[in-house]
Amino acid sequence: MPSMNDPSSDPATGVNDPIAEGLRAVRSRIEAAARDAGRDPASVGLVAVSKFHPAASVEAALRAGQRVFGENRVQEAAEKFPALRARYPDLKLHLIGGLQTNKARDAVRLADMIESLDRPALADALARAADREGRLPELLIEVNTGDEPQKFGVPREKADAFIRTCRERFGDRVRGLMCIPPEGTNPAPHFRFLGSLADAHGLPTRSMGMSADFPEAIAEGATLVRVGTAIFGGRPAMLARP
Template sequence: MDTEEPLALYVHWPFCLSKCPYCDFNSHVRDEIPRARFGAALRRELAHEAARMGATRAERPVVSSIFFGGGTPSLMAPETVAGLIADTRTLFGTTADVEITLEANPTSVETGLLRAFRDAGVNRISIGIQSLEPEALRFLGREHDARQAVAALELARALFGRVSFDLIYARPGQDAQAWRAELEAGQRVFGENRVQEAAAKFPALRARWPDLRLHIIGGLQTNKAAEAVRIADMIESLDRPALSDALARAAERAGRLPDLLVQVNTGDETQKSGVRLEDADEFIDHSRARFGAAVKGLMCIPPHDQDPAPHFRLLADMAARHGLPVVSMGMSADFERAIACGATLVRVGSAIFGARPAHP
């Protein structure tokens, strides 16, 4: 066991108050949740895994991240969370800046409970808002409304220094009216696969909401570079020298350069966009030399038929090695695992809005 490389620990709590129709995670509804019994089982499993990694704490890797996911981890007893955190510190040790995240649904958030989780050692809360549109929330089978979501977010912000809920909505076929509804509710970061669709909707919306941010998240053709530079706040698919050249020319003409993410083809798939792994470090260095601080981070889309976690960890490690703060990875089927592996941006579209209509 390599004790030099920090370990990220994911703790799964599979129980929910209701089963969302889009969810394919290991989650279950019970009339009575066996909190004490399941909590004790988690602590035994943690001790068992620690023993497999080494006979003593010195032989085991230190933990830099703990992520309580689910399910609905905010249904856990705070004492169980505290016990698991304490066990982790005893069995493995933690880094000085360890991040300890707990997912919460708006319906399970209240002041006393969040304060108890904070006192247990949690220092980051991730709120499962999913959408602020009433119709979308009904479709998703969510039990909260937009008012409860915003209230939960405000409460979390009052108690924790680190709070997340922000998902880029890569909404299939999303029209300007639907964008406007989300904007009225407070959503500000949106993703589009196709530059031409974004160009048709975005300028008029930005005139009303100046803080609206648009991410181009699909593969970008060089002949669309000028339009992307004109309208986007971030382009997440920089992956080849020809596109670098096109973006540089477009930025010089437009007098602006969006933030950029280098897309890495972590599976080296011939049919997929992204710089090949063997070329990634060199391309990242060249991109930073050319575009400077505009290069904010990395993006990947793992092979659909493989476990995404190794790809997520690879990308997060690569970003850390290059000192890049933004790690964009994870979509509808795997965003929770991506967050546990270090994602700072995730893209959730089809789980909320269904499959994208076929493009004529």
């Protein structure tokens, strides 16, 4: 029988919670990957990607000690997180999906970090929103390391100039870079490129690696990994959207 002090068990029932178990397994893998790379496991943060999963699942992760979450859509985040933040004030919300300019003000109001700054029009919208809201979340610049036309992210050849422009505009609110390597390819060169680009600009945060490849990302210097399926399971069919 699980201990009532075990974070993978529900304190009300003593029954193992699959989300808490998933978190424990992912944290163990992060620690192992960091140690294999000769890194301090504390240098790698976990963003639990809760998109499409209900607030109850997020709360299960919160009960298990997780505090940083990633959402793709501003509207979904707005529906789930204000009430959760009232109960867990140390919760941190990252917006990790492509952001429309007309959602910039809501994003600035809701998020602690926006990981998908990738074009001048969005930078303009975020600056206007920050002026109106009196706050600006931390920002990561998303780089399209595979130059895939269907994906968000600043193209590789424009990344240096865009990073410089954003740093001049937003200062130290620009914390680092994010990428999503092309599917079906070796992700390591993409992670390595992002790390080198971050180093060149003196940026400390590298958000890279997801459920399938975060150990490789950690080996290449990731400071944030974004993991959803390995924690929350597959996307609930009733919440899936086209």
